[in-house]
Amino acid sequence: MATRMKLKLKTVFVLYFMVSLMGLIYALMQLGQRCDCTEHDMPKDRTISRLRGEVHRLQEQMKKAEMTKSPQKQPVKAPQPTIFVITPTYARFVQKAELTRLSQTFMHVPQLHWILVEDSPHKTPLVTDFLAKSGLTYTHLHIATPKDRKLQEGDPSWLKPRGAEQRNEGLQWLRDDGRDQQAAVVYFADDDNTYSLQLFEEMRGTQRVSVWPVGLVGGMRYERPVVEGGKVVRFHTGWRPSRPFPMDMAGFAVSLKLVLANQDACFDGNAPMGFLESSFLQGLVTMDELEPKADNCTKVLVWHTRTEKPKMKREEALQAQGLGSDTAVEV
Numbered sequence: 001m002a003t004r005m006k007l008k009l010k011t012v013f014v015l016y017f018m019v020s021l022m023g024l025i026y027a028l029m030q031l032g033q034r035c036d037c038t039e040h041d042m043p044k045d046r047t048i049s050r051l052r053g054e055v056h057r058l059q060e061q062m063k064k065a066e067m068t069k070s071p072q073k074q075p076v077k078a079p080q081p082t083i084f085v086i087t088p089t090y091a092r093f094v095q096k097a098e099l100t101r102l103s104q105t106f107m108h109v110p111q112l113h114w115i116l117v118e119d120s121p122h123k124t125p126l127v128t129d130f131l132a133k134s135g136l137t138y139t140h141l142h143i144a145t146p147k148d149r150k151l152q153e154g155d156p157s158w159l160k161p162r163g164a165e166q167r168n169e170g171l172q173w174l175r176d177d178g179r180d181q182q183a184a185v186v187y188f189a190d191d192d193n194t195y196s197l198q199l200f201e202e203m204r205g206t207q208r209v210s211v212w213p214v215g216l217v218g219g220m221r222y223e224r225p226v227v228e229g230g231k232v233v234r235f236h237t238g239w240r241p242s243r244p245f246p247m248d249m250a251g252f253a254v255s256l257k258l259v260l261a262n263q264d265a266c267f268d269g270n271a272p273m274g275f276l277e278s279s280f281l282q283g284l285v286t287m288d289e290l291e292p293k294a295d296n297c298t299k300v301l302v303w304h305t306r307t308e309k310p311k312m313k314r315e316e317a318l319q320a321q322g323l324g325s326d327t328a329v330e331v
Contacts, residue, residue: 080111081183088166090119094307098191103134109200117166118142143169161276164269184256188249192306199301202293203253209285212294214248217304227296244278250302
């Protein structure tokens with residue numbers, strides 16, 4: 001009896017094991033089969049679609065909020081120091097050509113005020129019209145050089161100082177204009193030189209008198225202050241290096257504060273040859289106080305170029321025949 005019971009239980013257990021094993025095998029087989037779960041996935045797809053729509057709506061709201069909110073205040077930048085450029089000029093065939101070249105350089109220099117001073121007893125129409133169309137901030141002045149200080153036809157350019165009265169007139173305008181001692185710079189730019197834009201950024205931070213090399217001047221490739229330990233110790237020049245400041249007019253700039261603090265500082269129209277710059281600077285600064293610019297005075301950023309005086313032989317010959325060029329055409 002007991003043996004029969006054991007056989008029945010064993011049979012039941014085997015049957016149960018076989019059925020379970022077959023169910024497991026069937027389930028494993030079903031894992032590799034595709035299942036039509038469309039009905040189960042539909043609620044999930046709807047949920048995903050709704051969430052995507054909600055995200056898109058929130059993104060749009062954030063964009064609108066960014067567009068409507070008040071812009072953040074930018075830090076206020078200190079204004080750039082103004083550069084006052086004093087340029088003497090006089091009537092000649094190449095005057096308008098050289099003023100055009102110079103003005104188109106100045107157009108690229110921010111915060112520049114051009115003081116153009118004619119060597120004339122009155123303002124000429126040519127310069128007046130030219131400045132009005134230049135697009136620059138400018139002041140137009142005039143003062144004639146006394147006859148005894150003027151170069152005569154055939155005189156070499158170095159015989160007498162030129163432009164002293166005109167530069168002094170520009171300085172006097174700065175003093176009389178009632179300007180406070182603002183952070184500004186005064187530069188003397190002749191109309192026949194060539195200027196790099198970088199030069200004006202170099203001089204903008206001038207505290208007293210800043211200096212740099214000048215190319216193609218004094219019969220040399222360049223003249224320059226020689227700097228050692230951050231200080232000017234001497235000058236590289238080929239003519240009379242013993243002068244107080246053996247520099248070209250294009251080689252320095254002066255702070256407006258220093259000009260206003262020294263009311264008598266001016267250019268001496270009777271100065272000996274080569275001493276015009278020294279006549280102005282020696283009352284303002286010592287060599288030890290000079291501020292070297294242009295990479296310690298090793299880079300040339302201004303050139304003492306001159307336009308060749310045009311030859312008018314054919315024009316004169318035609319004029320003698322009554323066939324000369326129309327003088328109403330401004331050159």
